[in-house]
Amino acid sequence: MSVTAPAPAASADRPSEPVTTPGRRPRAWRAHLTVALVALAMAGYVTHGLWADPYTHVLADNVGDQAFFEWLMGYGYYTVTHGADPFFTDLLNAPLGVNLAANTSITVYTVLMTPVTHLAGPQISFVTVLTLNLAGSAFAWYLFLRRWLVGNAGAAAVAGLFCGFAPGFISHANGHLNWTAGWVAPVVVWQVLKLREEGRWLRNGLTLGVLLAVGFSIAAEGLFYTALASGIFLVVWSCAEAVRQEARAALGTVLRALAVTAVVAGALLAYPLYMHFAGPQTFSGTGFNQKFFAEDLASYLSFPSRSLAAMAGLHKDLAPNATEETSFFGVPMIVLMIAGYLLLRRRVAPGRRATLRAVGVVGVVFVVLSWGPRLFINKHMYHFPLPYAALQHLPLFNSALPVRLSLVVVGVFGILLALLLDELLSRRIKLGTLHTALSAAVVVSLLPLVPLPLRVQHRSPEPAFIANGTWKRYVTDGGTISALPFALNVTADGQRWQAYTLARGGEHFRIPAGYFLGPQVAGEAGKKRQGQIGAPPRATDWLFLRAAWWNYVIQLNNADRAQARADFEYWGVDAVFLPAEITGSDHQTLSRDAVLATAIDLLGPPERVDDVLVWRIRRGLDPVDR
Structure with missing residues (x-):
């Protein structure tokens, strides 16, 4: 039989021994x-x-993609139980949403795994x-x-x-x-x-x-x-x-x-x-x-x-x-x-x-x-x-x-x-x-x-604030909340915690940003926009990302706060929270202290709720320079 030939044929030479002769089936x-x-x-x-x-x-070598596929598993359960569109969602990248068909949505897997996703x-x-x-x-x-x-x-x-x-x-x-x-x-x-x-x-x-x-x-x-x-x-x-x-x-x-x-x-x-x-x-x-x-x-x-x-x-x-x-x-x-x-x-x-x-x-x-x-x-x-x-x-x-x-x-x-x-x-x-x-x-x-085991590292566990549903007190029905720094491939905690909430069923929240592939802000007239990783960046999410990654803290002014008000309004964010630790990629330690300093300068003192620090956005931003 020819290698990957279209079918058995008289002209094709056969393997050295029959594959399916009756006497050989047990073997x-x-x-x-x-x-x-x-x-x-x-x-x-x-x-x-x-x-x-x-x-x-x-x-350790790919924190972001693991978070994305875990998110898809959570969304698969949400799709089955809520009748949602498996190829488009507005739960990520609020308010624009994400085209999951243009990403790798692994829909068959997410549907088949819904019992495991929900239970475990x-x-x-x-x-x-x-x-x-x-x-x-x-x-x-x-x-x-x-x-x-x-x-x-x-x-x-x-x-x-x-x-x-x-x-x-x-x-x-x-x-x-x-x-x-x-x-x-x-x-x-x-x-x-x-x-x-x-x-x-x-x-x-x-x-x-x-x-x-x-x-x-x-x-x-x-x-x-x-x-x-x-x-x-x-x-x-x-x-x-x-x-x-x-x-x-x-x-x-x-x-x-x-x-x-x-x-x-x-x-x-x-x-x-x-x-x-x-x-x-x-x-x-x-x-x-x-x-x-x-x-x-x-x-x-x-x-x-x-x-x-x-x-x-x-x-x-x-x-x-x-x-x-x-x-x-x-x-x-x-x-x-x-x-x-x-x-x-x-x-x-x-x-x-x-x-x-x-x-x-x-x-x-x-x-x-x-x-x-x-x-x-x-x-x-x-x-x-x-x-x-x-x-x-x-x-x-x-x-x-x-x-x-x-x-x-x-x-x-x-x-x-x-x-x-x-x-x-x-x-x-x-x-x-x-x-x-x-x-x-x-x-x-x-x-x-011969392969070696995949490299792994510790990641921040799901905070009780999310796991216990305390977040519901800070978010309007179908509203938006975000961990700090905002979700991206290199800071993916907030996206996977949303996935765990989706997998449990019941109420859910949206998040701005996230790790996915989407279009750039602008494209040439009449042409489809070029793809990029994540949401189009805005000043405020960049502020927190560079604080976490490079321990970069600047003295904020009224212009920064005005931009933040506009960004939070665009995203529809009700609240943001800072967990006890932030997961980096490849064993990298991210600077929680820099994120906290930036958030306090921008939003004022936080509330301590369960195991996180929370800022209510509607009352956290005022026009007065602190």
Whole structure:
């Protein structure tokens, strides 16, 4: 059977042993169960720092994204119980609101996790989904490779675990519930390969349409990459002389199935797609510079920061940040993949060779595109344009980050690794020097990439003022309240505390600002505004942010207070409060004293309520200079 070929075919060479012969089913199920348990154990090991204390531990390398996804969990419960719009909310970024369809709303996850969110909190929902994403990705790749590629369960298991726990996905485990859903790719591709089954075009088209809708909800950008990679593969594979007739015979069935897929996916995604591209508070781009969120060429030859190799001091700091180490395969793995590809091409039948060629083309295309519009080598930028420069302004590409395209290379390497291991474990490469050398190369390539647990740090616990509902005495019905400093990716406490309130049900409050992607204040006439991180900044939230981050306190005057009155009126804020501690990012200590001094100078003395300091805004701001 050809690697990821559209269906079983007479021209395609089969795996070394049958996958589903009746006599082998008990053994197959034992293998499945073993791989599932190993994958779950590895995922628990990687995330154990959060499980140790999910309520006061946070991912040190990405406090903001964890807060955002915890907020989505809380909002998911609110959506289900209040019938709210899952793709737009005015609870964040008051009074403008946030387009959740243009963000990563993971709606399917938030709805499925509503019982856990309500009973145990968004913190538990977050770490549960993160753990199951990692384990499920490895297991899905194992099943995919076992079904479509190799007959040896050990080869599929090792390659599947590599795909699920590859450096790029461990890196994204720092807060990205969308990108750790690596299972979306093998599940969608699996169904794509079934489209050519005779007599089943309607069922297969329906199934793929539903899968695309689910995938869009969970990982829209990843789904786009999967579709792009599948298209490139199928075009290259179909053009190979060995399978051209086979591909031509299947074309009609595939087109009928794709028509059904388009209708089903279009119906399910009509509203979210409208919201994503034309809804309120939508934007162009992502708020991140594509030029710098691109792969450094040297990163492919380097080792990731959360790996055994890094413990030996072999890590290189070449990624845009700790959550974007999306390649970092290391020299041994790159050498193994190139040598393994050349070896396999010499040994396989024509049908399999056509598949290998298509897989190789996909790998090369995505490696080159991941370099972005300009080439970086060891952090030095060369100014000649690369192929991505011609794509970066096109729809969809303008909302993607090139650095993440290298995650497709994980799947390509997983396929090559499975094929190579199948040759070794099935002894088709006979025992001897070559067998020993390749076996050693596999160990040397994989061992340095064994992941380390994610880094965690302490975060400020939910104050009793919020947990006990005392805040209700200070906020009008459906009103707005904010922690100081205002919520942002680097000061996310207020946003996650709002999430916990939403998850408990009952009354809720709005907050100004927040961590999300939204449009800039102004844009060119007739054009969609560019995206940015968070709300358009105003003078007053900046006043508190720089006090917290840089311990920066200034002597305020009447102009500052007049601006604050205007800002608070714009946000509709009823009250602000200062908790006992402020969570920083990457173990950073933020200055509560500077925030307190700024707040007293601006608003006067606070009330001590439960475990926080509270300022009632309506009486806190007066026109007299203090």
